[in-house]
Amino acid sequence: MTILRWIGAGLAVIIIAGLVWLNTSTIGRIYLPTATGITAKQICSLTFVSGMDPDLARELYIDPLLGGASVLVSANVDRDDHSVHSRVLGLWHNEAVWREGLGCTLTHGSRDFDRDLRMPWQHAPEYYTLDTVHRDEAFDTAALDAAIDGAFDESFSPRNTLAVVVLHDGRLVAERYAPGFSRENRLHSWSMAKSVAATLAGAMTLNGQLDVYEPGTIELLDGLGAEGEATTIDDLLRMTGGRAAHEINDGTDPNSDMLFTETDMARFSATRERLFAPGEHWEYMSGDTVLATWEMQSRLGETLEQQVRAVRALIFEPAGIHSPVFEADASGTLQGSSYVYATPHDWARLMQIYLDDGMANGQRILPENWRDYVTTETPGSDGIYGSGFWLAPEITPQAFYMSGFQGQTTLAIPEHGLVIVRMGATTYTGTGTWTMARSVMAALND
Structure with a gap:
């Protein structure tokens, strides 16, 4: 019995150490929360905003990104509560909530999040009418049809084209949708x-x-040094803000962290380490645009x-x-x-x-x-x-x-x-x- 107790104690120590390591490692701190975040957020938006079947949404948009890890991530759609909950092994959890007109948001347990706010559009979406007269005058119609046909797979895979729309001189001359989709899907x-x-x-x-060129107007950068004060909206829209908000989209990069684990994305972007002076270095990163949007909406x-x-x-x-x-x-x-x-x-x-x-x-x-x-x-x-x-x-x-x-x-x-x-x-x-x-x-x- 003593040996069994020692073995049991040893296993317990290994399990506890493993859980501590997992929670403090990049996998536990970013990757697994990101996996639950993208699953909850995407299924919520694609279900309640786009009108897609949740299983199809997951098959097309999410599981290919998660790869082998997808089998570990569960998702539950609550249509009465307009929410989606995702989990990994019962340890990592994320919730996304739908609000009419505002779409879905990862709540991250925020007490300030207003679940009841609704902002429906006052007008229904408008649609172009297919202008066949203009189309037939401007195009070889058979060649145009063939061009659109070539954008679609015989089945969804591998390109999964869902919609194509072509305007010419402001007139609708072609449109096509994958089976189950239409011009009405957001x-x-x-x-x-x-x-x-x-x-x-x-x-x-x-x-x-x-004034996109005016420096010193981005409130979240106040107090973050001269280079922060020199940053303009133009710098941010052009992605030359110079902060360490690298975008690799591998589930562990700063952009994945921002999108799927942060309650306040703009503040996260604003407080990233400064690597370059504003306007000095171009690098594609979403954090700059998030910060620009925050300043504009404020x-x-x-x-x-x-x-x-x-x-x-x-x-x-x-x-x-x-x-x-x-x-x-x-x-x-x-x-x-x-x-x-x-x-x-x-x-x-x-x-x-x-x-x-x-x-x-x-x-x-x-x-x-x-x-x-x-x-x-x-x-x-x-x-x-x-x-x-x-x-x-x-x-x-x-x-x-x-x-x-x-x-x-x-x-x-x-x-x-x-x-x-x-x-x-x-x-x-x-x-x-x-x-x-x-x-x-x-x-x-x-």
């Missing part, structure tokens, strides 16, 4: 949200509420409700865009780097504003030539990044686009009056979007 932006943030900056500039009202209404009034409602759900973190910061959900038509409509030099429905939404601002190359980006938008000189000299993780793309080709939206859940393979875009251009009649 689809996830991931980093296309950064283009929304840059658009908000333009609208606020037009109204005199913002000027639009005292409460999240006031701020969301202001954002809608500035950039969405005048353009007839009534579907976007701009999600916030548990502290109320609008997640301008990654979390905007909208219909494919509204992603196209938002880009069309840029082709129309900031105008929509006869109303100016952005300053004249704001497109020139967002498409001006950021030094150090090797000619591929502007301000919240990517540049696509391999398509045409003037082409630019919104881009998001897992293959979200809204591409503008000004030389041909084209806007092409491609939405999907593509992981670890090509999307075929550029091939489709070139085929659409080739289908234009001379």
